[in-house]
Amino acid sequence: MSSENILVLGSTGASGLAFLQEVLPVPDGPKLSLLVRNKSKLPQDLIEKYNDKVIIVEGGLNDEDKLDQVMKGVTTVVSFLGAYMSLTYLITRAKPTPIGESFHLIKRVMQKHGVKRLLALSTPAHPVAGENYTWSQYLTTKILPPIMVPQGSAEMDKIAEVCADEQFEYTIFRVPHLTEGSKDLKVAAGLYGPDFKGTQQLSRKSLAKWVFEETQQKNWIRKQPALGNY
Numbered sequence: 001m002s003s004e005n006i007l008v009l010g011s012t013g014a015s016g017l018a019f020l021q022e023v024l025p026v027p028d029g030p031k032l033s034l035l036v037r038n039k040s041k042l043p044q045d046l047i048e049k050y051n052d053k054v055i056i057v058e059g060g061l062n063d064e065d066k067l068d069q070v071m072k073g074v075t076t077v078v079s080f081l082g083a084y085m086s087l088t089y090l091i092t093r094a095k096p097t098p099i100g101e102s103f104h105l106i107k108r109v110m111q112k113h114g115v116k117r118l119l120a121l122s123t124p125a126h127p128v129a130g131e132n133y134t135w136s137q138y139l140t141t142k143i144l145p146p147i148m149v150p151q152g153s154a155e156m157d158k159i160a161e162v163c164a165d166e167q168f169e170y171t172i173f174r175v176p177h178l179t180e181g182s183k184d185l186k187v188a189a190g191l192y193g194p195d196f197k198g199t200q201q202l203s204r205k206s207l208a209k210w211v212f213e214e215t216q217q218k219n220w221i222r223k224q225p226a227l228g229n230y
């Protein structure tokens, strides 16, 4: 079995589940360590089938003991974490960012265990130097999300800000609208602008495949590519 061990954060969400489905069947693939708030949300059939490759720890993102426990032997951390839509925050316009803030502790625990590689989900609303939006990209990434999902959008921004830390081999993958489309859709990666060939749609299955390939190929170290199917 591979000596690789990927800690998946957000494995109970839709993209996290797509990642488990993509990676667990890989022959000689990595072990997956999962930090979850509630393990009953995991797909029991899949977990049972590959139980020799899965380590599950129940705990929150601010529970240092649980983070320390789940980080043992980990070689790479992948995050699909993000906030749920909230009517309360839509009305109050409050923008707390507990997930983004939790990465300060997650990074400290990574350093304690000598883990350098960190891949984290964000969105193209998070600004990257040199990016030059077309007007439609600007409207759908910079204007609409902060209006319609103010807190979720703030979380995406904070996650990217805290994770893009030069002490780590980070990759911030910035996703557009996520869909249930095929795994075989091609994924464009790069900066937004007139030359970006991706659409503003991305299937979670093709995202999972792209992220796993990136853990192997390391093409985007210390970079923040926007992704989109084409």
Ligand SMILES: NC(=O)c1ccc[n+]([C@@H]2O[C@H](COP(=O)([O-])OP(=O)(O)OC[C@H]3O[C@@H](n4cnc5c(N)ncnc54)[C@H](OP(=O)(O)O)[C@@H]3O)[C@@H](O)[C@H]2O)c1
Residues within 6 Å of the ligand: 009, 010, 011, 012, 013, 014, 015, 016, 036, 037, 038, 041, 060, 061, 080, 081, 082, 083, 084, 098, 099, 121, 122, 123, 152, 175, 176, 177, 178, 179, 204
């Ligand atoms: N849907 C879209 O089109 C879209 C577009 C751009 C960005 N996004 C962002 O991308 C993220 C991933 O999308 P998705 O649809 O695959 O995810 P999702 O199904 O919404 O799952 C979110 C994941 O984050 C975890 N989570 C949320 N708040 C948490 C907290 N406070 N502490 C610990 N874990 C927490 C959830 O854990 P539990 O299962 O324990 O709740 C779950 O595993 C979304 O959360 C969203 O913010 C979505």
